[in-house]
Amino acid sequence: MSFALHGVGLTHANGFRALCDISLRAAPGERIALIGPSGAGKTSLLSVLGTALAPTGGLAEVLGFDQNFRSTVAFKALRARIGSIHQAPPIPGRQRVVTAVLAGKLGQWPAWKSLASLIYPIDVAGARAALERVDLADKLFARCDQLSGGQLQRVGIARVLYQQPELILADEPVSALDPALALATVRLLIADAEARGATLVASLHAVDLAIGNFSRIVGVKGGCIAFDLPASEVTVPLLHELYAGEGGELPVQAHEPHFLSQAAANGAATRAACC
Numbered sequence: 001m002s003f004a005l006h007g008v009g010l011t012h013a014n015g016f017r018a019l020c021d022i023s024l025r026a027a028p029g030e031r032i033a034l035i036g037p038s039g040a041g042k043t044s045l046l047s048v049l050g051t052a053l054a055p056t057g058g059l060a061e062v063l064g065f066d067q068n069f070r071s072t073v074a075f076k077a078l079r080a081r082i083g084s085i086h087q088a089p090p091i092p093g094r095q096r097v098v099t100a101v102l103a104g105k106l107g108q109w110p111a112w113k114s115l116a117s118l119i120y121p122i123d124v125a126g127a128r129a130a131l132e133r134v135d136l137a138d139k140l141f142a143r144c145d146q147l148s149g150g151q152l153q154r155v156g157i158a159r160v161l162y163q164q165p166e167l168i169l170a171d172e173p174v175s176a177l178d179p180a181l182a183l184a185t186v187r188l189l190i191a192d193a194e195a196r197g198a199t200l201v202a203s204l205h206a207v208d209l210a211i212g213n214f215s216r217i218v219g220v221k222g223g224c225i226a227f228d229l230p231a232s233e234v235t236v237p238l239l240h241e242l243y244a245g246e247g248g249e250l251p252v253q254a255h256e257p258h259f260l261s262q263a264a265a266n267g268a269a270t271r272a273a274c275c
Contacts, residue, residue, distance in 0.1 A: 033210035040227030080107030083165030089156035092143030104163030
């Protein structure tokens with residue numbers, strides 16, 4: 001089991017309940033898309049899976065570790081096996097791109113190697129190879145504050161590609177990219193996870209990007225799991241129910257996304273099976 005959440009709840013210090021009774025599990029190698037309106041709890045859910053936040057209720061098991069187990073050495077080893085991609089990567093502006101990419105393995109390297117790499121990049125070839133996969137090899141020695149928001153997102157993705165973690169957690173990883181590049185980047189993450197047998201969980205704003213590329217879709221709303229279904233069973237009415245209160249429009253990238261006709265067909269098939 002890659003992870004298993006059992007009745008997980010998360011209440012912040014100010015009393016805000018971000019997650020409520022979340023039960024979710026994934027086998028190694030699964031690719032899961034999280035969708036839902038803004039403020040639904042998707043980021044909080046990824047933060048619990050990534051051990052950045054500890055649940056205030058229930059039990060979270062990630063890569064064989066119970067999150068209540070706080071041995072410093074074991075916890076550090078666990079985090080080194082998880083790769084997180086952020087909507088706004090927490091990368092210092094003055095840092096060079098090559099150093100930002102190599103930081104993906106700081107948790108795996110011994111202390112002397114990590115310190116040496118901060119002084120002088122210890123694996124320039126490895127960083128360049130990761131950046132080539134996101135079409136940024138020409139930015140290898142650029143400062144991060146010289147990059148656009150979309151380029152910085154791709155540096156964050158290159159860092160995780162270099163890290164090669166067992167569990168990839170991506171929070172709106174392509175929000176700053178144009179539709180064509182967003183599609184190519186999502187497919188790159190999926191291909192990398194498939195090639196290595198890694199588990200990928202991605203929160204995506206555009207439902208067509210999620211349904212068109214992931215086999216398992218988890219809808220999140222109000223801090224709860226609204227549905228957990230194969231993409232082939234997600235219907236247009238189900239999506240409208242999930243995004244009710246968002247202005248009546250589904251968040252999509254394409255003007256006429258193909259998935260809508262497929263989702264409508266899914267709904268028709270479901271009704272036919274019931275009659």
